[in-house]
Amino acid sequence: MQFILVHIVLCFLLLITCTAKANDSLVVIVHRDNPNQQLSQYQLIDLYMGKYAAFPDGTLATVLDYDQGHPLRVEFLTTLTGRPMSQINAYWSQVKFSGKASFPRAYQSIEAILKAVASTPDAIGYVPETALTEDVKVVYRFVQ
Amino acid sequence: MTLLFSVIYAKLYYRHVFEEELARSSGTVMQIGKTVSSTASIAAYLEDKDLATEVVNGLVSNDIILSAALVSKDTLLAKSILHSGPGSIQINLVNPFILSENIGTIHIAPNTQIIEQNARNIALGGVRTMLVVILPIILLLTALVYWQVTRPLNQLGRQLAKILPGSAQRLLVDKHACHNEIGRIELGINSLLDKAETLFEQERSLRAEVVELEKRFRLMFEQSSSPTLLVKDEGDILLINDAAKDLLVGMGVDVDERFPENLGLYCKTPDILYTFTENSIKQKQVMQSEFEFINPLTQSTVWLSIIMLNTLSDGKWYFQVFLADITLRKTMLNQLNKRAQRDSLTGLYNRYGAELQLLDWIDNQYTFSLMLIDLDKFKPINDVYGHNAGDALLKHIANQLSGAMGSTDLVCRWGGDEFLVARLDITQQDLTRLAQTLLESINQPMSFEHRDGHTELAVGASIGIAHFPQHAENLKGLVECADVAMYSIKKTSRNNFTFYSS
Numbered sequence: 001m002q003f004i005l006v007h008i009v010l011c012f013l014l015l016i017t018c019t020a021k022a023n024d025s026l027v028v029i030v031h032r033d034n035p036n037q038q039l040s041q042y043q044l045i046d047l048y049m050g051k052y053a054a055f056p057d058g059t060l061a062t063v064l065d066y067d068q069g070h071p072l073r074v075e076f077l078t079t080l081t082g083r084p085m086s087q088i089n090a091y092w093s094q095v096k097f098s099g100k101a102s103f104p105r106a107y108q109s110i111e112a113i114l115k116a117v118a119s120t121p122d123a124i125g126y127v128p129e130t131a132l133t134e135d136v137k138v139v140y141r142f143v144q
Numbered sequence: 145m146t147l148l149f150s151v152i153y154a155k156l157y158y159r160h161v162f163e164e165e166l167a168r169s170s171g172t173v174m175q176i177g178k179t180v181s182s183t184a185s186i187a188a189y190l191e192d193k194d195l196a197t198e199v200v201n202g203l204v205s206n207d208i209i210l211s212a213a214l215v216s217k218d219t220l221l222a223k224s225i226l227h228s229g230p231g232s233i234q235i236n237l238v239n240p241f242i243l244s245e246n247i248g249t250i251h252i253a254p255n256t257q258i259i260e261q262n263a264r265n266i267a268l269g270g271v272r273t274m275l276v277v278i279l280p281i282i283l284l285l286t287a288l289v290y291w292q293v294t295r296p297l298n299q300l301g302r303q304l305a306k307i308l309p310g311s312a313q314r315l316l317v318d319k320h321a322c323h324n325e326i327g328r329i330e331l332g333i334n335s336l337l338d339k340a341e342t343l344f345e346q347e348r349s350l351r352a353e354v355v356e357l358e359k360r361f362r363l364m365f366e367q368s369s370s371p372t373l374l375v376k377d378e379g380d381i382l383l384i385n386d387a388a389k390d391l392l393v394g395m396g397v398d399v400d401e402r403f404p405e406n407l408g409l410y411c412k413t414p415d416i417l418y419t420f421t422e423n424s425i426k427q428k429q430v431m432q433s434e435f436e437f438i439n440p441l442t443q444s445t446v447w448l449s450i451i452m453l454n455t456l457s458d459g460k461w462y463f464q465v466f467l468a469d470i471t472l473r474k475t476m477l478n479q480l481n482k483r484a485q486r487d488s489l490t491g492l493y494n495r496y497g498a499e500l501q502l503l504d505w506i507d508n509q510y511t512f513s514l515m516l517i518d519l520d521k522f523k524p525i526n527d528v529y530g531h532n533a534g535d536a537l538l539k540h541i542a543n544q545l546s547g548a549m550g551s552t553d554l555v556c557r558w559g560g561d562e563f564l565v566a567r568l569d570i571t572q573q574d575l576t577r578l579a580q581t582l583l584e585s586i587n588q589p590m591s592f593e594h595r596d597g598h599t600e601l602a603v604g605a606s607i608g609i610a611h612f613p614q615h616a617e618n619l620k621g622l623v624e625c626a627d628v629a630m631y632s633i634k635k636t637s638r639n640n641f642t643f644y645s646s
Binding site for chain 1: 182183186189190191192194195240241242
């Protein structure tokens with residue numbers, strides 16, 4: 001009887017943490033001094049899929065991403081494009097040879113991204129909302 | 145025939161395969177287009193001319209594609225050398241990430257020449273294969289049909305043409321063919337020929353019998369001495385035997401004319417003759433009658449007996465006419481009849497002849513008077529002078545009576561020494577005078593020669609008179625009345641007359 005109660009409590013706790021994690025959505029960030037205040041989903045796709053390497057105002061952009069296989073990268077790209085990862089990988093594999101598209105620069109951790117965005121004025125990256133710092137500015141939020 | 149069929153079939157098959165191949169090729173072009181569309185949309189998305197050129201080159205490397213071009217929203221990213229624009233298939237490209245966004249088009253012009261060439265080759269190949277398969281089969285079938293069906297049937301036809309139905313000829317049936325259909329047909333024909341022969345044989349013997357019978361009947365008819373005709377009901381003479389021909393030609397009758405008009409021409413009573421034949425035809429029964437004719441050649445009388453017999457044969461009416469020349473018999477009968485009515489001694493009517501005449505008058509309801517005359521004292525003359533004297537006296541009396549009476553009157557020897565006279569429409573007064581005259585003429589003596597010299601013979605008479613129809617309605621009664629009157633004289637005065645009175 002006590003075991004069952006413990007189980008229920010554990011499950012409940014797990015549910016709460018999961019919800020917390022789900023609530024912990026990604027936000028797209030730029031350098032605090034970046035003149036762009038807001039970016040659209042299309043503009044973000046064009047940046048992250050290598051179509052353009054510049055912000056809408058024309059200033060060159062340095063696109064930052066996580067290493068391949070990073071869970072945040074998977075979550076971010078699939079949510080942004082609405083495409084499964086396999087298609088996105090197929091896209092990149094085709095684009096790789098033409099050399100027309102520019103690849104985002106890859107980082108290992110959230111901290112590294114935060115640090116790079118904070119220190120590079122034309123950088124753009126994404127982090128979980130909970131990890132936000134004063135040094136960066138949010139330009140896009142995923143609507144829940 | 146089979147070749148024509150093959151050609152038509154090959155033509156249809158070729159067209160079918162050709163069209164199918166064309167459709168398949170355009171389907172293939174579409175598929176190729178679809179296959180490259182994901183790469184093409186990436187090229188269009190990135191406006192990547194290199195990638196676009198790669199896609200176009202890839203497309204053109206297919207020999208069924210003549211030219212291709214890749215266009216992003218407004219700009220031409222890549223195009224093959226031959227690309228001109230019209231007649232191409234267009235595949236819309238969508239943004240690889242935002243599917244609702246149209247970002248470009250691939251233009252693909254299929255190489256119709258090559259496609260058609262291919263289709264033609266494939267179709268021709270198909271037809272060739274088909275012909276390679278079908279032609280031998282057709283040839284094999286034709287040969288098989290020829291050896292198994294056509295040739296045996298032709299042989300059968302030739303054999304049949306030579307066979308005369310009803311003869312002993314039969315088809316030669318191949319022992320090996322007994323079990324197939326043609327063999328069975330041949331066996332069937334042979335059994336039919338067997339039956340036909342039997343039937344023909346029966347028919348032949350029957351016909352021989354009929355011919356023989358007909359010959360006999362003809363002989364009977366032709367050689368018959370009885371004149372006979374066979375006439376159609378319209379009057380055409382179908383058959384006439386020699387006897388009839390002789391008889392009719394001898395009578396001056398045209399045997400080629402219609403019956404009975406040819407006879408009626410010389411008949412004394414043609415109306416009766418025609419009624420007779422018409423009645424016979426109408427009543428369909430045997431009728432016999434006798435007719436009198438005048439022979440126009442000799443102007444002599446000819447009597448014919450005509451018997452008409454109606455027969456129905458095959459729904460048509462015929463009548464047989466049997467003629468007989470009865471002229472001789474008729475004249476003989478007439479003479480006999482005349483003789484039977486006459487008294488041989490006096491030449492007057494006898495009682496039978498008188499009765500016929502009187503009965504005729506009574507039948508016609510004529511008014512007449514008759515006198516029964518009985519000679520007085522005649523028996524003694526007969527006894528004394530012999531029968532010759534009596535006979536002579538009777539002849540004398542008869543002459544006297546005939547002389548006193550007119551030609552329309554009746555004078556007869558009623559019996560023995562009794563006479564009877566009758567006259568039409570006579571008054572009582574005239575009758576009295578006539579009776580007086582008769583008595584006087586009877587009383588006239590007659591000289592009779594005999595061995596002892598000659599004697600005057602004289603007799604008297606008792607006369608009884610009766611009238612028709614006052615005294616009796618029939619002959620018997622009338623004669624009885626006259627008899628009663630006569631006897632009353634005989635008993636009283638003699639040599640006198642009286643009228644019957646009831």
